[in-house]
Amino acid sequence: MTKLITKQSLTLESAKELIDFAILKANELGVGGAIAVVDDGGHLICLQRIDGTMPAAAGIAIGKAATALAFKRPGAVLEQTVTTNRPAMSVLNSVSPFPFVPMKGSYPIKIDNLVVGAIAVAGAANGENDEAIVLFAIEKFNNSDQL
Numbered sequence: 001m002t003k004l005i006t007k008q009s010l011t012l013e014s015a016k017e018l019i020d021f022a023i024l025k026a027n028e029l030g031v032g033g034a035i036a037v038v039d040d041g042g043h044l045i046c047l048q049r050i051d052g053t054m055p056a057a058a059g060i061a062i063g064k065a066a067t068a069l070a071f072k073r074p075g076a077v078l079e080q081t082v083t084t085n086r087p088a089m090s091v092l093n094s095v096s097p098f099p100f101v102p103m104k105g106s107y108p109i110k111i112d113n114l115v116v117g118a119i120a121v122a123g124a125a126n127g128e129n130d131e132a133i134v135l136f137a138i139e140k141f142n143n144s145d146q147l
Contacts (some may be wrong), residue, residue, distance in 0.1 A: 010039055010109065010117045015046035017144065018109070018119050021137035026050060033124035033133060035062035037109075039117045042069050042098050049123075057123025063099035064106035064120035070098060072115050074144055075106030076131055105130025106136050 015037035022035040032053035038123045042065075049058050068075050082102045104127035106120035119137060121130040 006069050007040075008116050009110045009113060010037065010045060012045060014141070015117075018141050019046055019048050020136050021140040022119070022121055022133050023048070023050060024140075025098040026121075026129075029124070029129055030130065031124040031129050031133075032057075033121045033130065034058040034061040035119065035121050035133075035137075036065045037117060037119050038062070038065040038069055040069070040115065042066040042118075045117065053123045059099075060101060060103075060122035061105075061120045063101035064103055064122060065118040066098035067101050067103075068106035068120060069115065069118035072108050072109070073101075075102055075120065076104045076127075078102030079104055079127075080101050084093045098142070103127060103130070105134050109138065 017036050019035045026033045032050040032055035034049040034053050036047045039045050046060055046126055047058055064075050071078055079102050106118060108115045109117040109119060121133045124130045124133055
């Protein structure tokens with residue numbers, strides 16, 4: 001009987017590449033932001049806060065990334081669910097080991113259709129910018145030779 005498994009994991013290099021792509025888009029939009037990448041356990045791999053971004057954005061980004069990972073869903077989907085269909089989900093902060101932050105600007109990272117982590121952006125002036133930045137980073141990462 002096999003007692004160990006082999007799994008895909010994000011590396012620090014991959015996390016930094018995702019963040020570099022996010023910063024590229026933030027610069028294009030002329031906004032700041034904090035970008036967090038978590039592993040498949042929801043633990044922080046890398047975090048960067050663009051100069052001038054509010055300090056609170058760092059914690060929000062980590063919470064958004066952990067939430068996208070835990071539910072294996074983009075934050076925009078979770079935000080829509082909570083605000084329109086299931087407001088009772090807001091109590092999840094009391095039972096979740098991570099902050100429950102269901103907001104635009106977070107996305108699970110998949111390799112070979114397996115969720116290996118998540119990325120989130122917070123503090124980029126509004127949810128639409130957070131979302132645009134994270135989607136750009138995911139798209140560029142998926143098309144890079146890192147995989």
